[in-house]
Amino acid sequence: MSEISLWNESLVAGSLTPSNQKSYEVTKRIHEGKKPLCSVVFNFIDPRFYNFFVTAGGNGINMYNCLEDGGISSLHSYTDEDKEESFYTASWTCILLERNPFVAAGGLKGRIRVLNLQNNIIKTLVGHQGSVNEIKTHPMIPQLVLSASNDGTVRLWNVETGICVLVFAGSGGHESAVLSVDFHPYDMHRFVSCCMKTTTKVWSMKEFGKHVDESFTWKDDPKTFQTQVVQFPVFTASDRMTIVECNCWVGDYILSKSMTDKILLWQPQLKENSPGEVTLDVLCRYPIPKSYLGHIKFSCDLPMNYVSIGNQKGKIYVWDLKTRPPVLITVLSHYQSKSVIKQTAMSTDGNTILAASEDGTLWRWDVKRV
Template identity: 50%
Template structure:
């Protein structure tokens, strides 16, 4: 299973590597320190009332008494509110509802008259929206927050200014994925890209340039890598997991500069890989074969397969681990749905995978056929999803990202309801396989579009605040994925034309060097 070759190079003279300085595997060696929980920060007042269950991994837990739920808050106000205060509150609510209705009307006007989606190399046109059928969670009358979802304005606040610092032409083949290493604090300035049959690692230098660290070329010349994710070996060595069109998942040890393992199991191309943040030796993969698989990077075992009776009915395009609930994952795809899955019942098999000494093929891999819930939030392909605490961010080809809350019913698996909380407009983002990213603390969200522009949102503000819109006359190709640095001071973009762009925050200390 490991009989393949990746030709590694740590020099800066590979194709398109003109300005990079070579760094060998020494840059990656050492023992990984413990991850640090981000220090507490104040959430926006409106969102804070619904963020009591977020845990401590990304956003610290808030005591229930800090801000009560909206319903309980309204009940407590009705008990002891003066008539004048009640009238004032009613007027404010009426004004808010009018503003929300106006924003919704403006958005519909902007979207009116849109034609069919452009055909892209990575897939065909998305189909026309289909009617909602089946036992799926959707927002109905009387559900949600009792008002329209908060929608962001497309007028940039300019609260953070960025400048284009550098660009790097990696080659002529499209770059589909880019990502910083958030697994190890020593390598927060290290990122990787994939495109064609090449995997490349870089360092984002303090002076705004990019330095090539290593480059790996798959022996399959027809391979086209679509996704990557960082993981960690038992000794702390950084591992890079990549996969694409041939369905084989490659794992590279960046410390030894050698192939680590190959994972075979998917029956078609792999569209996304994500690493478990609490256990970086576990990763999940989403595939065109309509399944999601959980793997152990050390033992080479496929532990669980999420597919079957309640699974996806078309390509799975994106998947993500819950940041604090180690049992939960979310997946989405071409069947227009987002599914929430639980591994709790099967967790003994996950634990068993760490001590398994027999052949990986003899491991009792289990099928998870039914999700906790299936949510219809969008009416077209859903190609990117990320957890935000207990909330979910999901993006479709309808020019917007939606923040929503899944409400699963433990007594009725497969059913539930959703609250749509906020919407983040993204103009000219009507082609699929464009993925967004966030900084480590999930303060900023960056997403590109088909015209080479990047929209940077303050993801926790309510209503959403557009921090900035980044563009350059040099960047006109579709941006397939963005990568935001640990503190949000650097934003990277990988493009359809094989070019990487780097923007740095103007007022950040490293941007002044």
């Protein structure tokens, strides 16, 4: 599909067709502090807590509840004992014997803190030799999480037992900092990862299913568990143009954000005479003006109908993922939002958008009620 022209910054939702129109308004803003907010994530693993979300920034983790009236209720706050810690990422997870969800958070120091809803540390997962850039939870087995690190590895953890089950690294692994990971939505064995050296890799855990099962029944010290190293991905794709800093699955397609002011939706095409290597067959391009700064990450609603992402001017772009050619739903802006939006979070239906800002402000946008 040919690249669509860059949308004018002045475009508003009212200029779009009614079927694609969504008009949002700011319903709440909270200034958490002077330190940048790097991450904001809704809880998609437990329907009882779909309105819960978590933010990460500096050495603090905050849990909130999105209220139906547009407000935000604070649940608990956690401040790490290490004042030099800086959290970059957080993900909701669970422990089978507990009724409530947990949060796994990581960042500068490479440790992963597992916190309960009272923000008490349940476990600390240690193994990475570099910063943790992203944590993602398995959609079908939420006791399992992936962590992407500056040490060039991806690790699979069992938060219930505290075991590092698998390490994805070696001959076919990433050669630089891994920035993003995401589990496949319905192939429980696959995930995608991307790194600083413009490469995207798809991995499979299928051959290690027995090993994953053993991590749930291990009774000895977690340090004695025989962590397995996975050296070769299913395939590797390279943009060769720019760093890929965020990726996720949309069905069997991959949505990627690079440092070239755009998001790509693509599918891998095998290269002839090059086993394990693929090219990017780009299906759609979603321009995002002023988003070339690093560590700006997008989010989608639960059914993957929409994608939202901020830029370095404090604006948020919302695209329709189901429309061909792509349709820009709206551009959200506010006179007080001038700082980089590091990450957005969309509610299950896409009607609420949260934004984590570099100036320490949390923004809530909601679809206007008729």
